[in-house]
Each structure stands twice: as structure tokens, then as C-alpha cells.
Amino acid sequence: MPTLTPTGDEPAPLGRNEQAVLGALRRSRAARSAYDILDEVRDAGLKAPTQVYRALEKLVKRGLAHRIESLNGFVACRHPQDQGFAAFAICTRCGAVRELADEALIAPLRHWAGAEPFAIEHVTLEVRGLCPACAGG
Amino acid sequence: MPTLTPTGDEPAPLGRNEQAVLGALRRSRAARSAYDILDEVRDAGLKAPTQVYRALEKLVKRGLAHRIESLNGFVACRHPQDQGFAAFAICTRCGAVRELADEALIAPLRHWAGAEPFAIEHVTLEVRGLCPACAGG
DNA sequence: ATCGCGAGCGTTATACTATAACAAAACAAG
DNA sequence: CTTGTTTTGTTATAGTATAACGCTCGCGAT
Numbered sequence: 001m002p003t004l005t006p007t008g009d010e011p012a013p014l015g016r017n018e019q020a021v022l023g024a025l026r027r028s029r030a031a032r033s034a035y036d037i038l039d040e041v042r043d044a045g046l047k048a049p050t051q052v053y054r055a056l057e058k059l060v061k062r063g064l065a066h067r068i069e070s071l072n073g074f075v076a077c078r079h080p081q082d083q084g085f086a087a088f089a090i091c092t093r094c095g096a097v098r099e100l101a102d103e104a105l106i107a108p109l110r111h112w113a114g115a116e117p118f119a120i121e122h123v124t125l126e127v128r129g130l131c132p133a134c135a136g137g
Numbered sequence: 138m139p140t141l142t143p144t145g146d147e148p149a150p151l152g153r154n155e156q157a158v159l160g161a162l163r164r165s166r167a168a169r170s171a172y173d174i175l176d177e178v179r180d181a182g183l184k185a186p187t188q189v190y191r192a193l194e195k196l197v198k199r200g201l202a203h204r205i206e207s208l209n210g211f212v213a214c215r216h217p218q219d220q221g222f223a224a225f226a227i228c229t230r231c232g233a234v235r236e237l238a239d240e241a242l243i244a245p246l247r248h249w250a251g252a253e254p255f256a257i258e259h260v261t262l263e264v265r266g267l268c269p270a271c272a273g274g
Numbered sequence: 275a276t277c278g279c280g281a282g283c284g285t286t287a288t289a290c291t292a293t294a295a296c297a298a299a300a301c302a303a304g
Numbered sequence: 305c306t307t308g309t310t311t312t313g314t315t316a317t318a319g320t321a322t323a324a325c326g327c328t329c330g331c332g333a334t
Contacts, residue, residue: 069206
């Protein structure tokens with residue numbers, strides 16, 4: 001048993017690899033693939049996909065990053081307050097990913113979860129389309 | 138210009154490859170990867186991933202199949218009446234995929250789409266968790 | 275101190291998913 | 305028949321993700 005983390009669930013500080021990967025995610029408004037990220041963090045000493053994937057896994061577990069299934073990519077979390085569901089609007093033209101905190105979108109899911117005999121572990125909600133800027137409006 | 142399809146948008150009949158792939162999807166309650174399907178339709182003469190992906194692309198365009206992003210897999214459509222959004226409940230234990238036609242789940246998305254300056258092209262809504270059977274209830 | 279253990283990291287190799295590019299065949303129109 | 309178009313077949317390759325193994329480092333026990 002480790003002797004640190006004395007109070008019980010103090011979140012361990014991010015390691016070098018996690019910091020580098022999270023930094024790369026935060027610098028981008030679009031989702032990045034693990035290999036994109038790898039290209040960007042080679043300077044920081046990461047050399048293989050495994051290292052990037054391990055860092056991403058930890059970041060996602062902590063809620064500091066999200067996986068975008070429909071892009072096979074990742075984004076930094078911009079709404080740390082949301083502990084449960086997260087939703088994303090993805091522009092198919094410019095690639096920008098907006099994290100949606102809209103409770104109107106999420107509440108129905110919670111409601112459905114309560115009514116159905118289905119034990120929800122995770123929800124993926126990804127809306128693809130044109131953002132206002134790209135729609136030319 | 139083709140002379141067939143005389144009335145304008147008569148849906149061309151499915152080709153051999155599409156039929157074989159759709160058959161494989163319909164036989165399964167879980168999502169199948171393109172390579173899974175390929176193994177199953179080798180008898181029908183398909184030999185390369187490209188053929189399976191092309192068949193899947195056509196089936197999805199017609200609404201006869203759906204892609205499950207979070208599994209990199211595909212399922213046959215079981216609710217042909219729904220033209221717009223489709224949602225899925227995916228059991229993480231047995232892999233069964235249930236297509237959700239629940240309007241209560243989908244209506245909020247339509248509502249959001251109307252209110253937001255975002256031109257929706259496609260919505261991915263995938264709920265992962267334990268189905269009633271696997272939850273032991 | 276030093277031994278042994280467990281956690282995490284680095285590295286290599288490989289599996290899995292998807293598409294590009296071109297060849298061959300099918301088919302309608304002239 | 306021949307020509308242009310569309311579909312299908314085939315090969316090769318790109319892109320995404322994980323398995324497996326060995327090293328090192330920190331810690332507690334002796």
C-alpha cells in the first residue's frame with residue numbers, strides 16, 4: 001500500500017507525460033488524434049503511441065479530457081463542473097469542437113436513465129454539423 | 138445518364154454484396170466490425186475489406202444499417218420508420234445493441250437543433266451500460 | 275543497507291480499423 | 305461495335321489502438 005495520499009483520495013499530480021498531452025489538447029480547438037498529439041509532444045520526450053494513449057486514458061478518467069468517438073480523437077475538457085454526461089457539437093467544416101453544458105440536452109437522458117431498466121455507465125452524445133461561423137450566417 | 142430508375146428515386150435493389158453483409162448484420166444482436174463481417178461473408182465471395190466497407194456505406198446511406206461509433210462497428214436497422222436521429226443502448230457485458238426509438242430521448246435534440254445556430258447533419262447518441270438481463274435484476 | 279515487491283514507464287512489436295489507387299468488368303447510349 | 309460511365313475487384317497502404325516485456329524507482333521490511 002502506498003504511504004502517500006494520506007487523506008484518502010488526494011488526486012496525484014499529473015506526470016510529465018500527462019501534462020504534455022493535456023497541454024497539446026488545450027492548445028487546439030479541434031479534436032486531436034493520439035498520433036497528432038504524439039507529433040506535437042516529441043519534444044517533451046514522448047516517443048511512442050503507447051505513452052500518449054496511457055496519458056490520455058488517465059486524463060479521461062480524471063475528467064480532464066474527453067474522447068470524441070466519431071472522430072477517433074480527443075479534446076481537453078472545458079466544463080469541469082459536469083461530472084456525468086458530456087455532449088459535443090462538432091463542426092464538419094472547421095473541426096471545432098464545442099462542449100455543450102446545456103442541461104436541456106442532458107436532463108432527458110437522466111430522466112430516461114431513471115425510467116429504464118438499464119444501468120448507464122457512459123453516454124456518448126455528439127452532434128455533427130456546421131457551426132455558425134462556417135454556415136456563413 | 139442512366140435510363141433505369143425511370144420514376145426518379147426508385148431504390149435500386151441490393152447487390153449481392155449488400156445482401157450478404159446485411160444478412161450477417163441481421164443474424165447478430167451485437168455490433169459487428171467490418172472484419173468480423175468479412176470473415177462471415179467469405180463464402181458469398183467477398184474477399185477484401187473494401188468490399189465490405191462499400192456495402193456498409195450503401196446500407197447506412199439507405200438507413201438499413203447504422204454505424205456504432207463507440208464500437209467501431211455496425212448493426213442492422215430495426216426501426217426503419219425513424220428517418221432522422223437514431224439512438225442506441227449498448228450492453229457492455231453481452232454486447233447487445235438495442236435501437237431506441239424513444240421520442241422522449243430524441244425530441245430534446247430536435248428542439249435544441251431548432252434553437253441553436255448550428256446546422257445539424259448527424260447525431261450520435263450511444264448509451265453504454267448493463268442491459269436488464271446482464272444487470273442480474 | 276539491502277532485499278523484495280509493486281507501480282509506472284519506455285520500448286518493441288503487432289493487431290485492428292479504414293481508405294487510396296488502380297485494374298477489370300458490366301452496362302447503357304449512340 | 306465502340307465509347308463513356310459506373311460499379312466491382314484487388315492490391316497496397318494509411319491510420320488507430322493495444323499486447324507484451326523488461327527496466328527503474330520508491331517504499332517498506334528485515
